Amino acid sequence: MFENFKLKSVNKKITEIEAQIVSNQKEIIRMEKKLSEIPENIESLKKILKITDERTQEYINDNGHDDFSNKIIDASLNRSAKIYYLEEDLKRIPEIIKSLKAELFDLEKEYKKEKLKEKVYSLTEGKQISV
Structure with missing residues (x-):
């Protein structure tokens, strides 16, 4: 019973x-795509x-300065x-991707460890094992 709980x-x-x-x-895929599009957008x-x-x-x-020219200047x-924020993203995103890949590596290690536990628990379910 306890082993079954561990397995679950x-x-x-x-x-x-x-x-x-x-x-x-x-x-990671989303960030890499964004990173590849930034230079073209800039x-x-x-x-x-x-x-x-x-x-x-x-x-x-x-025509001199008027409301219309001010709106155009604001748009510029x-x-x-x-452009400034895209250039900042261009600097920042590689670090984010690096961090995500490191996190992914850790998750994959943890996943393998848990899969091993699963295998052990399923093989020993209901059996008394002495070490």
């Missing part, structure tokens, strides 16, 4: 670890920003901020 407990732990492993793997935003800045300057030269500032 180990099986529950294995299921939890499997879920954590899958979740961790998905997060370049795209820089091109848009350059064109917008040129056209804004032309508009201001022709937002794009500049977005």
Whole structure:
């Protein structure tokens, strides 16, 4: 009876670890995808920003400052901020991925240990074993 409880407990732990492993793997894939897309997004935003800045300057030269030019300038500032945050992500995400992979390694070690326990408990279920 006690062995059966141990086996159920180990099986529950294995299921939890499997879920954590899958979740961790998905997060690594998501982060790697995001990391691969960032340079393209930065370049795209820089091109848009350059064109917008040129056209804004032309508009201001022709019409002076007004609400419309201020809105365009605000949009440019937002794009500049977005570029900054993407560049920061570019620096930060590799460390996150490294941490996730280390966590995944630990989870896989724990999983193997629990699978071994499961095997021992299932082989010894209901038997008295002396060591």
